[in-house]
Amino acid sequence: MAKQPRNGKVTVVGAGFYGSTTALRLAEYDVFETVVLTDIVEGKPEGLALDINQSRPIEGFETEVIGVGGGSYEGTEGSDVVVITAGLPRKPGMSRMDLIETNAGIVRQVAENVARTSPDAVVIVVSNPLDEMTALAQLATGFPHQRVMGQAGMLDTARFTNNVAEELGVPVASVRTLTLGSHGDTMVPVPSRCTVDGKPLADVLAADRIEHLVTRTRNGGAEVVALLKTGSAYYAPSAAAARMARAVIDDSGAVMPVCTWVDGEYGISGVYLGVEAEIGRGGVRRVVESDLSEDELAGLREAAEAVRAKQADVADL
Numbered sequence: 117m118a119k120q121p122r123n124g125k126v127t128v129v130g131a132g133f134y135g136s137t138t139a140l141r142l143a144e145y146d147v148f149e150t151v152v153l154t155d156i157v158e159g160k161p162e163g164l165a166l167d168i169n170q171s172r173p174i175e176g177f178e179t180e181v182i183g184v185g186g187g188s189y190e191g192t193e194g195s196d197v198v199v200i201t202a203g204l205p206r207k208p209g210m211s212r213m214d215l216i217e218t219n220a221g222i223v224r225q226v227a228e229n230v231a232r233t234s235p236d237a238v239v240i241v242v243s244n245p246l247d248e249m250t251a252l253a254q255l256a257t258g259f260p261h262q263r264v265m266g267q268a269g270m271l272d273t274a275r276f277t278n279n280v281a282e283e284l285g286v287p288v289a290s291v292r293t294l295t296l297g298s299h300g301d302t303m304v305p306v307p308s309r310c311t312v313d314g315k316p317l318a319d320v321l322a323a324d325r326i327e328h329l330v331t332r333t334r335n336g337g338a339e340v341v342a343l344l345k346t347g348s349a350y351y352a353p354s355a356a357a358a359r360m361a362r363a364v365i366d367d368s369g370a371v372m373p374v375c376t377w378v379d380g381e382y383g384i385s386g387v388y389l390g391v392e393a394e395i396g397r398g399g400v401r402r403v404v405e406s407d408l409s410e411d412e413l414a415g416l417r418e419a420a421e422a423v424r425a426k427q428a429d430v431a432d433l
């Protein structure tokens with residue numbers, strides 16, 4: 117049987133837990149022509165790519181994964197999307213911000229290579245601290261802001277949804293939630309936008325339980341780190357990054373929470389921040405504003421100022 121036409125090339129930089137699960141998810145969609153997985157370590161991406169390709173007859177997908185080790189970018193040229201997962205994950209007790217100096221050096225070097233080899237790509241950053249590394253990747257690539265975004269909001273929103281569904285014992289599909297702001301202490305879960313079977317969250321859950329779920333969502337990454345003892349989450353994070361890459365290649369116009377450049381929306385300007393945006397082939401088409409409560413809007417503005425101060429520092433790292 118002839119191969120179905122597949123479309124687009126996605127490179128995933130960093131073949132650790134996040135990168136390899138992202139490559140697997142992208143390949144299993146079976147819509148991309150090629151997925152390239154790279155790492156500074158020789159052999160790791162090649163071995164993981166071979167392993168994923170060997171699962172194709174069982175899972176029934178044709179997308180080929182190509183592994184490139186040793187820090188080479190050969191084979192990545194002309195990628196439509198590049199997902200940057202290179203960098204250290206945190207250990208129990210560490211904040212994402214504790215990674216800033218080490219990961220800034222890695223992300224800068226990766227971003228410069230991406231700009232050289234895939235100058236038209238849309239870049240999706242996941243390395244932590246997320247909001248700062250996204251700003252740094254834009255600076256280092258020199259790409260327009262709409263072509264560099266970060267993954268966090270979809271993950272944090274999924275955690276909020278899962279937390280609400282668990283609390284109420286209902287299917288996750290019946291719950292809608294939203295999380296904006298930073299991927300850190302100033303994360304802004306948005307209860308006013310949450311519904312369960314179409315009913316406002318406040319109608320089905322007491323205020324103190326909602327507050328508990330908001331706090332649990334803010335600490336969602338740390339909760340996983342504390343259980344794992346080594347490394348951080350990757351199943352839910354990779355699902356989110358893969359969905360973003362797919363929205364770009366499909367030019368779908370899907371609206372999702374992402375870390376993007378905010379330029380006047382919510383009265384905030386000149387900062388990378390988690391907001392909802394419409395995603396297509398060129399990256400972010402536009403930021404989509406929602407009605408927020410006064411407290412939520414104040415939280416978003418506070419997040420913007422906290423992130424702005426750190427993002428100003430990354431240029432020098």
Ligand SMILES: NC(=O)C1=CN([C@@H]2O[C@H](COP(=O)(O)OP(=O)(O)OC[C@H]3O[C@@H](n4cnc5c(N)ncnc54)[C@H](O)[C@@H]3O)[C@@H](O)[C@H]2O)C=CC1
Binds near residue numbers: 215
């Ligand atoms: N934004 C988000 O929501 C999330 C972000 N993360 C972040 O993603 C990053 C990766 O996490 P994991 O995959 O779990 O870590 P990991 O340690 O399993 O993998 C990192 C990989 O990056 C590679 N690497 C290091 N320097 C490189 C370079 N210059 N070029 C290419 N590859 C390089 C390493 O060899 C390693 O294979 C961490 O910074 C972590 O904090 C993780 C989960 C969620």
Ligand SMILES: CC(=O)C(=O)O
Binds near residue numbers: 212244271299349
């Ligand atoms: C590691 C990380 O950023 C998270 O799991 O949220």
